[in-house]
Amino acid sequence: MRNPRRADFPLLAANPELHYLDSAATSQKPRVVLDAMRDYYERDNANPHRGAYDLSVRATERYHDARATIARFLGVADPDCLLFTRGTTESLNLVATAWGYANINAGDEIIVTALEHHANFVPWQQLAFARGARFVVCPLTSDERVDLDALRALVSSRTKVVAFSHVSNAVGTVNPVQEMAAIARAVGALVVCDGAQGAPHLRVGFDALDVDFYAFSGHKMCGPMGIGGLIGRRDILEAMPPYQFGGDMIEFVRDDHSTWNVLPHKFEAGTPNVADAVGLAAACTYLDGIGMDDVLAHERALTALATERLSHIEGIRVYGPPPAGRSGVVSFTMSDIHPHDLATILDQNGVCIRAGHHCAQPLMRRLGVSATARASFYVYSDERDVDALVLALDKARVLFAEPATSR
Amino acid sequence: MSGSERADLMELYQSIILDHNRRPKNYGALEVATARRHDRNPACGDEIHLDLHVEDDVITDVKFTAEGCAVSRASASIMTQAVKGKSREEADALFVQFRELVTGKLNPTPDEVRKLGEIAAFSGVSRFPIRVKCASMAWHSLQAALRGDASAS
Structure with missing residues (x-):
């Protein structure tokens, strides 16, 4: 079942299949x-x-x-x-x-x-x-x-x-x-x-x-x-x-x-x-009305779930401290698939994430990457968003996998 | 994902593009070059080093290294193969065709597809307007190198 709070947000209510995982960039707006x-x-x-x-x-x-x-x-x-x-x-x-x-x-x-x-x-x-x-x-x-x-x-x-x-x-x-x-x-x-x-x-x-x-x-x-x-x-x-x-x-x-x-x-x-x-x-x-403690608890639960499920996908590295030390952000790279390619593939699966340097080039330089992929959660996110993210990442992995009969 | 979306994705990431991303051709630096470019796309962090050797108006050699997405790396690789041995004028004409292809203005006939060779693989980019920049980056570097512009960075 989808998060009932989606009904408060006209854009999400109108797009039931949309998985908006870019709330750290901007949130959706309630009615x-x-x-x-x-x-x-x-x-x-x-x-x-x-x-x-x-x-x-x-x-x-x-x-x-x-x-x-x-x-x-x-x-x-x-x-x-x-x-x-x-x-x-x-x-x-x-x-x-x-x-x-x-x-x-x-x-x-x-x-x-x-x-x-x-x-x-x-x-x-x-x-x-x-x-x-x-x-x-x-x-x-x-x-x-x-x-x-x-x-x-x-x-x-x-x-x-x-x-x-x-x-x-x-x-x-x-x-x-x-x-x-x-x-x-x-x-x-x-x-x-x-x-x-x-x-x-x-x-x-x-x-x-x-x-x-x-x-x-x-x-x-x-x-x-x-x-x-x-x-x-x-x-x-x-x-x-x-x-x-x-x-x-x-x-x-x-x-x-x-x-x-x-x-x-x-x-x-x-x-x-x-x-x-x-x-x-x-x-x-x-x-x-939701209560900020519940807002954080909801995001942390999804962050922990997403981090755990991503850890089972080959080649994924999640940045930052463990979920208990983060807000609703999962920033990651996936083997040698560039984050922009990931974002395009995820978008085609209805999953909106941010790919890039997140206006934090000094941090990216220290991480030794030019970009990461970032999924971020908010009050309207739910486990189905995490499912869609994991499924789409797996599709990306398959698409980019070395073919069995390589030259 | 609908069927047409899946088809779009398969067309963008077809095996030619994935292969060139994995094993790019003409990858490296030229010992002797008449022009060297280092270009960056500040919006996404993609980076390319392009070395060019032009003799009597003909591109006799070209090599590159690139940090970036599959579309940008594959485009650079395929471009270097396509323009090697071509005159400036021929390279310019190819760029015009490439630009029309990735912006959806050129719907190539089978004959044109044959002439375009592996470049034709980029027709799928036109369905992804925000990726046109990725596909075009190497070509813009080449244009700048042929004009003899100094690198921006």
């Missing part, structure tokens, strides 16, 4: 999210924060309520410390640019890990180059976890930033955020956590995580594309210069100087993305 966005446009749409008429007041309230819902979901007591952005990439660029240029100087050090997505690697690398700082990549253990002893040895009084992912998008490693944050705190470094793969799958509890910044994307957690956020500590956000200038983010503008609006508006220049915020809030409510 409640699509309905919430349509409802906003049909009933309450106006430019918020211009409250001269009732409709605009309603739009403002919808935006405000969305922020409060998402903040509650992510464990942020002060919703004004949750800034809406286009997504994780913009959030991380915001920190690296606005905080980075005000605080990083020649001789400083910025540490990232070898697990990072390019979005949590390149902004820091470029900041370091621009400011004459040192860019340091923390190595991994042999099963693609961050080497905490190495991190302890790398940090020093020169370390100004330690940036790392909550969960690796490429191999699924769940990082010990609090432990890593403590290592960074010990030397007074800013702690930045890329939560693009954390927020969709784990209970975040920002206020207890002890990080300074947490970045996330809406579209990977059942929300719409084009919205995400950055959660920051109030004192740091207030001390930081703005990221972009324009409407909404100003207080007073004079010919010779300008002053900035309060949080969160100071970092939200221009007309806000209300409909997507409303959609993301509906996504958080949907996930809350």
